[in-house]
Amino acid sequence: MTALPEDSWLHSIRPQPSRVTAEEYEELPEEIARAIEIVDGYVVYCEAPAPDHQSAGRRLANLLERYARDAMSRGHECLTVNNDVDLRLRDVPLLNRRPDVVMYRCLDRERGEKLRAQHALLVVEIVSPGSETQDTTDKLGEYAKAGIPHYWIVRLDQIGVSTIERYRLDLASMLYKHVGTLMKEADPAPAITNPLPLTIDWADLQF
Template sequence: MKALPDDSWLRKIRPQPAQVTAEEYEQLPEEIARAIEIVDGHVVYCAAPTPNHQTAGRRLANMLERHARAVMAQGHECLTVNNDVDLRLRDVPLLNRRPDVALYRCLDEERGERLRAEHALLVVEIVSPGSETQDTTDKLGEYAKAGIPHYWIVRLDRTGVSIIERYRLDRASMLYKHVGTFMKDEPGGPPSIANPIPMVIDWSDLLF
């Protein structure tokens, strides 16, 4: 199977003629790679996120980056935060996701190092209409099996981020355990957490 020349393949071919390999995926133009995920070698077309979804992802990334810079200033290893980043969970059969936000150890890009599960400390998925099952079931299992220590499921209301469900990996079972849910309307000050890095969730930073 050759690299896909354009996104018409994604829309017209039924069924997919063969599984996409890691080598073939890496040959795809960036504009096509950004529009798909690969699950067990099969292409999953990702609809363009809404403006609110994009804004929420950017706000979350900014918050995480601010706290990452703070811990790095205290001697923590180099950390990076990105939106919609290519994350390789498995090579065979290919499993490649693009989480809405990821916090991960810095990569050696000069050596062509790609973001893999072992680099990631936290991945965040923002639930959209149509993504409930993927975000709360499919990706929950995939990220856990890949060994990513922390997973957040984020929900929005009309003003911004309203709920953050937090999961931590239980390495004995390689499953996520729910460790808490932050809700914007709960009384009290901004909640704080210690892992994966110390941070305070300031809801005012997460408004549209």
């Protein structure tokens, strides 16, 4: 067998560190937790989103929050909408994501309740360069397996949100079924009924 040269890049490979536990993750400072996700116990570093990505997430959250409040005024259970918050999908091995937008049932703050999959009604991920596989394959499977009822994959153009791919959980298979794609060019004001009755005003989703 031929020996590897001492300067070969293969010599720089090191075994991955031990998996991060839920307890260890909860001890991390917030500034570190905000920069990572944990997948099967291993740290995945998250690049800071581009300004357009951040703007789109904020505008989507504002739109969803407006309709959530309207629904609550008509008797719907308490709902919260947030950007970039910890969402615990599994404790062992730890699976912790930070969706771009998430709508969820209000938590019991006095009890220190953490956001888990069973609280979430809708998770939204905005596709950016380098996140295509994660958003359309990896997270699509993870969120479905965790039992989150609705998942949206959002794409941008030069001025804002251009398409919203909508998925709904099929409980029999625990897989998402595509239920339609909202397109700015095709419908100026699409109305949907799930997870809440709402109308997409594309102008509200521009940068």
